[in-house]
Each structure stands twice: as C-alpha cells, then as structure tokens.
Amino acid sequence: xxxxxxxxxxxxxxxxxxxxxxxxxxxxxxxxxxxxxxxxxxxxxxxxxxxxxxxxxxxxxxxxxxxxxxxxxxxxxxxxxxxxxxxxxxxxxxxxxxxxxxxxxxxxxxxxxxxxxxxxxxxxxxxxxxxxxxxxxxxxxxxxxxxxxxxxxxxxxxxxxxxxxxxxxxxxxxxxxxxxxxxxxxxxxxxxxxxxxxxxxxxxxxxxxxxxxxxxxxxxxxxxxxxxxxxxxxxxxxxxxxxxxxxxxxxxxxxxxxxxxxxxxxxxxxxxxxxxxxxxxxxxxxxxxxxxxxxxxxxxxxxxxxxxxxxxxxxxxxxxxxxxxxxxxxxxxxxxxxxxxxxxxxxxxxxxxxxxxxxxxxxxxxxxxxxxxxxxxxxxxxxxxxxxxxxxxxxx
Numbered sequence: 001x002x003x004x005x006x007x008x009x010x011x012x013x014x015x016x017x018x019x020x021x022x023x024x025x026x027x028x029x030x031x032x033x034x035x036x037x038x039x040x041x042x043x044x045x046x047x048x049x050x051x052x053x054x055x056x057x058x059x060x061x062x063x064x065x066x067x068x069x070x071x072x073x074x075x076x077x078x079x080x081x082x083x084x085x086x087x088x089x090x091x092x093x094x095x096x097x098x099x100x101x102x103x104x105x106x107x108x109x110x111x112x113x114x115x116x117x118x119x120x121x122x123x124x125x126x127x128x129x130x131x132x133x134x135x136x137x138x139x140x141x142x143x144x145x146x147x148x149x150x151x152x153x154x155x156x157x158x159x160x161x162x163x164x165x166x167x168x169x170x171x172x173x174x175x176x177x178x179x180x181x182x183x184x185x186x187x188x189x190x191x192x193x194x195x196x197x198x199x200x201x202x203x204x205x206x207x208x209x210x211x212x213x214x215x216x217x218x219x220x221x222x223x224x225x226x227x228x229x230x231x232x233x234x235x236x237x238x239x240x241x242x243x244x245x246x247x248x249x250x251x252x253x254x255x256x257x258x259x260x261x262x263x264x265x266x267x268x269x270x271x272x273x274x275x276x277x278x279x280x281x282x283x284x285x286x287x288x289x290x291x292x293x294x295x296x297x298x299x300x301x302x303x304x305x306x307x308x309x310x311x312x313x314x315x316x317x318x319x320x321x322x323x324x325x326x327x328x329x330x331x332x333x334x335x336x337x338x339x340x341x342x343x344x345x346x347x348x349x350x351x352x353x354x355x356x357x358x359x360x361x362x363x364x365x366x367x368x369x370x371x372x373x374x375x376x377x378x379x380x381x382x383x384x385x386x387x388x389x390x391x392x393x394x395x396x
Contacts, residue, residue: 200331249303
C-alpha cells in the first residue's frame with residue numbers, strides 16, 4: 001500500500017512530527033511505501049520522490065511585513081495545492097494521511113486530493129490524525145485570549161474568535177483565523193475526510209460536535225516506545241517535565257512553595273521558576289538523563305489547564321514506574337488509573353493538587369504500591385498501534 005503523510009513540518013519539531021516519522025518508519029518495515037509532503041526546511045529528514053515541498057513559512061521569526069504578506073496564504077495556498085498535485089500524480093497513493101496542515105499548508109491539500117481522484121479515476125482514502133482542536137477552534141487549543149477554557153466557537157460560531165481576539169490576543173490574527181474556519185465550514189471541506197483518528201476519547205466527543213466529522217471519528221491513543229520494566233530507588237522530589245508554559249499549569253505549581261520539586265524542561269516561564277527556592281530547575285533533558293529523573297521521582301505532576309489530548313509525558317512516567325498526579329481535564333484521566341497509577345486533581349486548584357501530592361509523598365507504602373501498578377501498566381507500542389491503524393484503513 002502507498003501512504004502519503006502530510007504535515008506542515010518535515011523536521012523534528014514536536015509530538016506530531018515524532019508520530020509521523022515513527023509510524024512511517026514502521027509502515028516501511030512492513031513493506032508499505034511511505035512518502036511525505038510539507039514545507040521545505042534545512043532540517044527536513046523525510047521526502048517524496050517528486051521532490052516537491054512548499055516554501056517555509058515561519059510566523060514566529062518573520063517580520064511584521066512578512067507576516068502581513070502571509071495572511072491570505074494561511075487561508076488558501078495555491079502553491080501547496082499545485083505541489084501536492086505533482087506529488088499525488090508522481091506517487092499515486094492509496095491513502096493520504098493528513099496531520100497538522102492548517103495555516104502553513106491549508107485545506108488546499110484536501111482539494112488537491114479530490115482533483116486527483118477525478119482526473120485519475122482512483123479512490124484515495126483520506127485519513128486525518130487530530131493532534132489538536134484546529135478543525136473546531138481557530139486557535140486550536142479551545143482557550144480564549146486569557147487562557148481560560150472556551151467553547152464559544154462550537155456553541156456560538158467562529159466570530160467568537162474575532163470578538164475575543166483568541167489567537168495571540170491579536171485582532172488581526174484572530175480575523176484571519178475566523179475567516180479560515182468560517183470559509184471551510186461554509187464550503188463543507190472537512191466532510192471530504194473519510195476518518196479522523198482522535199488520540200483521546202475526550203477529543204472524539206469534541207470533534208463529534210461537528211456535523212461533518214460526526215460518525216467518522218475513532219479513538220486511538222498514542223503509541224509509546226517499550227521500556228525496561230524495573231524498580232528504582234525513589235528520591236525525595238516531585239518531578240515536572242515538559243514545557244514551561246501557562247497552559248501546562250505551571251502557575252498552579254508555583255503556588256506550592258512547600259513542595260520539593262525538580263523541573264526538567266524549558267519555556268517562557270523559566271525566569272519565574274528560577275526564583276523559587278523549592279524548585280531545582282535542571283533544564284531540558286532527554287534520553288538516559290530524563291529516564292533517570294523520572295524513575296527516581298516519588299511521583300510526577302501533569303497540571304495542565306487546557307484540554308490536553310494524549311500527553312506522552314503521562315504515559316512515559318507510568319511506563320518508568322512513577323505515578324502521575326494529573327489534572328482532571330481533557331484526555332489526561334484516560335491515561336491514569338486513579339488510585340492505582342496516580343491520582344487526579346481538579347485542574348487549576350492548588351489545594352487539590354497539594355492534597356494529591358501529599359497523599360503520595362507522605363505514605364511510602366502507597367507510593368510503593370502505585371509504582372508497582374505503574375510497572376504492570378502497558379500502552380500500545382508502535383507495532384500494536386500500526387496494527388489497529390491498518391485495520392482502520394482497511395475498513396474505510
């Protein structure tokens with residue numbers, strides 16, 4: 001089978017890129033042909049045989065003049081449709097698997113697939129993995145400009161995004177986001193997608209609220225690399241690892257000045273974190289260093305205040321035998337067996353979080369019991385995930 005992976009970034013950048021690279025590699029091992037389409041970048045590590053990629057659009061480093069010139073291109077990209085069409089004609093895929101495509105590639109790639117089907121007479125199965133809430137929320141996180149949970153776009157319409165300035169607190173950017181969402185809703189573009197893979201049941205319920213996606217969604221939790229299951233000596237610290245960002249609930253953690261934390265990561269809140277005497281900030285860690293930190297923690301915390309999808313950090317902690325104290329929001333509760341592999345607390349509530357942390361840290365017996373339960377827990381490996389993924393495609 002020939003599968004074309006579509007994602008705006010084709011270089012290591014985040015969770016969605018890790019997903020498409022690992023899934024693509026394993027599909028190749030099974031004998032399938034896999035090619036990729038997205039933006040050109042000096043760090044690009046995957047390709048297509050036609051050597052066609054769109055111009056790199058970096059909204060974060062571009063000047064204001066360039067950002068203005070990008071505006072309409074973020075709604076519809078004739079370049080993306082043209083180059084995608086060349087790749088389709090060259091590769092002739094059986095499946096096009098969309099990932100993150102809005103703004104840099106735009107839904108023009110969907111129209112390229114439909115045009116290719118008409119001209120070639122071949123059916124292409126169109127699959128989409130939802131890494132965020134982009135198809136129902138212009139700012140993709142279901143948060144307003146103040147960082148509060150917001151479902152106004154699903155309840156009242158996309159003009160809510162413009163009224164609130166939800167995208168980077170900018171009326172101009174929010175206007176573009178509102179235009180993009182409104183246009184493709186009016187055109188019923190997303191009804192062309194055959195199946196939407198949702199990495200959490202929570203996300204599925206949200207996307208099912210869109211009448212063009214309802215009935216096409218399936219829940220398939222993310223895969224994670226298998227690890228050695230072994231007990232480790234626990235040390236006297238609670239671990240947070242990940243981005244230092246407001247939506248991750250860092251503000252809640254900073255209020256707990258009587259808890260001994262180790263933080264491993266980086267982000268815009270680093271300066272505030274470094275001011276706290278109870279927090280040891282060890283910076284961004286990966287590989288063996290991160291593994292040692294996770295295994296040695298009494299517990300880890302995942303205190304997000306937004307609708308998390310299926311965070312790898314929660315699964316990773318549990319796989320290494322460290323219970324997770326997680327916010328009761330989004331897809332987090334689906335990963336934690338409350339009372340066994342961790343505890344849930346009320347998102348954003350410092351007292352609820354403190355109570356959960358102290359329940360584990362002040363009871364060595366409970367901590368040992370939970371650690372043992374974590375080591376007995378398993379999540380899908382890429383092999384198990386791919387088996388389910390191929391079955392989904394087969395049934396389309």
